[in-house]
Amino acid sequence: MALEVKQIPVGPMSNLVYLAVDTTTRDAVVVDSGWETGPIEKAVAESGARVQYIVATHGHFDHVSTMEELAGKVGGKLVAHESSGARYDLKVRDGDLLEVGRAALRIIHTPGHTEDSICVYGGREVFTGDTLFVGTIGRFDRERAGAMYSSLHDVIFRLPPETVLYPGHDYGEVRSRTLREERESNPYLGARDVGEFTSAFA
Numbered sequence: 394m395a396l397e398v399k400q401i402p403v404g405p406m407s408n409l410v411y412l413a414v415d416t417t418t419r420d421a422v423v424v425d426s427g428w429e430t431g432p433i434e435k436a437v438a439e440s441g442a443r444v445q446y447i448v449a450t451h452g453h454f455d456h457v458s459t460m461e462e463l464a465g466k467v468g469g470k471l472v473a474h475e476s477s478g479a480r481y482d483l484k485v486r487d488g489d490l491l492e493v494g495r496a497a498l499r500i501i502h503t504p505g506h507t508e509d510s511i512c513v514y515g516g517r518e519v520f521t522g523d524t525l526f527v528g529t530i531g532r533f534d535r536e537r538a539g540a541m542y543s544s545l546h547d548v549i550f551r552l553p554p555e556t557v558l559y560p561g562h563d564y565g566e567v568r569s570r571t572l573r574e575e576r577e578s579n580p581y582l583g584a585r586d587v588g589e590f591t592s593a594f595a
C-alpha cells in the first residue's frame with residue numbers, strides 16, 4: 394500500500410493540512426481542514442481523490458473550523474477522538490483503523506497538547522497535528538506535561554525512525570522530515586525523564 398501525500402498550507406497561522414490518497418484506488422483521507430476549504434478542494438480535484446474521511450487531529454479552531462463545510466463539498470465522514478466535544482460522524486480511540494483504499498490508517502491517541510489529540514499513522518508517514526512539529530513541540534499546560542512526555546517518547550518515537558513526520562503547522566526549517574532526523578535535531582526531545590521535561594518546558 395502506498396499513500397500519495399499532499400501538504401496544503403492554509404490560513405494566517407502557518408497551518409498545514411493534508412490530503413493522502415491511495416495510489417491505486419484514489420480513495421483518500423483529509424487530515425484537518427483549517428481556515429479555508431478552497432485549496433483542499435483544488436487538491437482533491439487535481440488528484441482525482443475520493444475522500445472517505447476527514448480527520449480532526451484535535452479540536453482547536455485553526456484545525457477544524459471548516460470541517461463540516463469541507464465535507465459538504467468533497468464528501469467524507471468527519472472523524473475525531475472519542476473525547477472530542479464535536480458531534481462528528483465517527484468517534485475513534487487509540488488503535489482504531491481507518492480503511493482508505495488498500496491502506497489502513499491507525500489512530501494513535503497522543504494527549505498532551507489537548508486531551509483529544511490524535512496522530513494518524515499510515516505505515517510510512519505520521520500526521521502529528523499539534524503534538525510534534527519539525528524542530529519544536531506543541532504547547533501544553535503544566536498538568537499535561539506527563540501526558541505530553543509520554544505521547545512523544547513512549548508513542549510517537551516508538552514508530553519506525555524512517556517514518557515521515559507531517560506536522561500540523563509549518564514551524565520548522567523544512568516542512569517534513571523523518572522521525573530519525575527529528576530526534577537528532579529537535580531541542581525539545583532531549584529531556585531524560587518527565588521531571589526534567591516538566592521543569593524545562595511546562
Ligand SMILES: [Fe+2]
Pocket residue numbers: 451453506523
Ligand atoms: Fe492546537
